[in-house]
Amino acid sequence: MRINRSLALGLLVRLMKPLVQFCLRHSLRLQDLIECAKVAFVESSRAEVKGPSDKPNASKISLMTGVHRRDVVRIVNRREDFSYSKDLITKIIGHWQTDRRFMTKDGRPKVLSVSGEGSEFFTLVHSISKDVNPATVLFELERINAISKARGGIRLTVESHVPAGAEDGFELLSRDSADLIRTVENNVLESPDVPHFHARTEFDNIRPDSIAEIKRWLVREGHLFHGRLREYLGRFDQDINPKQKFEGKGRRVVASGFSFIDEDAD
Incomplete structure (x- = not known):
């Protein structure tokens, strides 16, 4: 269901605030926002308007987005899609925690051998994607301190992928924002029989001396919830628990979460 242009523009103002x-x-001005909007329009439309040679069609992108063709060419030539998939890291950590092949008898992620093509770690990575080099994934896991060396291989040292650094953190924010917008669109505009979960809890008069305790509780409970969630969803995932007679393409299920405490409030 599409909404009329006037309503869409009003909602866009709310989303942009x-x-x-x-x-x-961060001292960014309107001109900066306009330039970034052009880049976002071009990059978001590229997959839909590729030409026969798999190269972006600048004329179609310009017609579709309203970005001047000269700007489209400039942006495409300047920015290639080289972003590393953070979803891949999340999936690998999740499979390590839920796939029986990579778990101990008591249900914990086991130490994985990492030497060579037939190693357990290579098998783990290739169970998610055969298009990525496991050595590249290993480097990224080391960079974000998600693994440590152990006798016989490597050990998982995190309960979930918590982004470290501005690029990782805002990449996760971007994906969360896109999925949250789709969630609200579907719930409000399509009115499904079973809506997507969307809830918010807010208290505005919490005592400051309780903040540290509340932060620790939220982080701990968040990790526990996502652990239970990965275990539950893993039962239905075709990569982790394949169903012999299943045909077709699986569906993507996302459940995210965050907490924020405004410690600068007056």
């Missing part, structure tokens, strides 16, 4: 607040906090 947090972005504008981010710009103001």
Whole structure:
């Protein structure tokens, strides 16, 4: 279901207000936002308007987005899609925690051998994607301190992938924002019989001396919830628990979460 242009523009202003607040906090001006909007329009439309040679069709992108063709060419030539898939890291950690092949008898992620093509770690990575080099994934897991060396291989040292650094953190925010917008669109515009879960809990008069305890509780409970969630969803995942007679393509299921405490409030 599509909404009329007037309503869509009004909603877009609401969606943009947090972005504008981010710009103001970091001394970014309207011209910066316009340039970034052009880049976002071009990159978001590229997959839909590739030409016969798999190269982006600048004329089609310009017609589809309203970005001048000259700007489209400039952006495409300047920015190649080289982003590393953070989803891949999340999936690998999740499979390590839920796939019986990579778990101990008591249900914990086991130490994986890592030497060579037939190693357990290579098998883990290739169970998710055969298009990525396991050595590259190993480097990334080491970079984010998700693994440590152990006798006989490597050990998983995190309960989930918590982004470290600006690039990783905002990449996760971008994906969360896209899925949350789709969630609200579907719930509000399509009115499904079983809606997607969307809830918010907020208290505005919490005593400051309780903040540290609350932060620790939220982080601990968040990790526990996502652990239970990975175990539950893994029962239905065709990669982890394949069903012999299943045909077709599986569906993507996302459950995210965050907590925020405004410690600068007056």
